[in-house]
Amino acid sequence: MNHTGTVPIKTARLQLRPLVFHDADVMFSTWTTDPDVVQYLSWRPHTSVDETKRIISYWVSNYPDPKFYIWGIQLQTGRLIGTISFHSISDAFSRGEVGYALAKAYWGKGYASEALQAIINHGFGVIGFNRIEAHHSISNPASGKVMEKCGMQKEGLLRDYYRANAGLQDAYIYSILKKDWDLSQGHW
Numbered sequence: 405m406n407h408t409g410t411v412p413i414k415t416a417r418l419q420l421r422p423l424v425f426h427d428a429d430v431m432f433s434t435w436t437t438d439p440d441v442v443q444y445l446s447w448r449p450h451t452s453v454d455e456t457k458r459i460i461s462y463w464v465s466n467y468p469d470p471k472f473y474i475w476g477i478q479l480q481t482g483r484l485i486g487t488i489s490f491h492s493i494s495d496a497f498s499r500g501e502v503g504y505a506l507a508k509a510y511w512g513k514g515y516a517s518e519a520l521q522a523i524i525n526h527g528f529g530v531i532g533f534n535r536i537e538a539h540h541s542i543s544n545p546a547s548g549k550v551m552e553k554c555g556m557q558k559e560g561l562l563r564d565y566y567r568a569n570a571g572l573q574d575a576y577i578y579s580i581l582k583k584d585w586d587l588s589q590g591h592w
């Protein structure tokens with residue numbers, strides 16, 4: 405494995421970059437407090453901008469760790485619209501899981517798929533994962549569509565897999581393997 409940490413990644417429409425302290429206000433006023441965004445996520449909506457700031461501080465203190473990956477998703481205008489991450493990383497099995505969330509005003513424009521494709525390319529092409537996985541609540545099909553658009557395959561149903569703000573969730577698990585990605589040459 406060749407861990408890089410949260411290095412900047414550029415796509416056609418997006419810049420993926422480390423979060424900084426002054427991102428707190430836009431995060432708090434858009435997605436970290438939005439019940440529709442957090443409905444199928446396991447973290448509680450933030451109740452104060454200080455809570456958002458504390459979480460960013462935690463991320464900032466972890467950025468020197470080459471195995472720590474959480475990017476802000478930024479438009480070319482400079483507007484921050486969400487986050488995307490690798491977590492639950494296993495070096496022993498060359499495996500990592502992805503997670504993402506976008507402010508509601510920016511849903512349905514292909515941004516999550518573009519960001520996910522970019523970190524999949526980075527994960528296989530640079531970091532050296534063999535398997536990248538993700539799961540989503542069965543009640544959140546848009547997230548499954550994002551995974552499918554990036555070449556991930558549905559592997560099965562995980563019953564009562566995690567507790568979200570909307571309660572206990574059955575989830576579909578998806579993955580993409582390095583050999584799948586090689587065949588696709590990184591373009592789905």
Ligand SMILES: CC(C)(COP(=O)(O)OP(=O)(O)OC[C@H]1O[C@@H](n2cnc3c(N)ncnc32)[C@H](O)[C@@H]1OP(=O)(O)O)[C@@H](O)C(=O)NCCC(=O)NCCS
Pocket residue numbers: 440441442444445504505506507510511512513514515516517518539540541544545546547549550
């Ligand atoms: C899930 C989420 C990241 C999707 O982001 P996005 O930028 O809108 O995703 P994209 O535009 O790249 O792709 C979404 C796809 O889902 C489709 N879609 C939207 N609602 C859908 C639904 N109810 N059923 C099936 N497909 C749906 C869209 O049509 C689109 O597919 P298309 O490009 O073929 O038309 C965004 O809704 C979000 O942040 N939700 C809250 C947090 C969250 O749930 N994160 C994922 C946790 S697993």
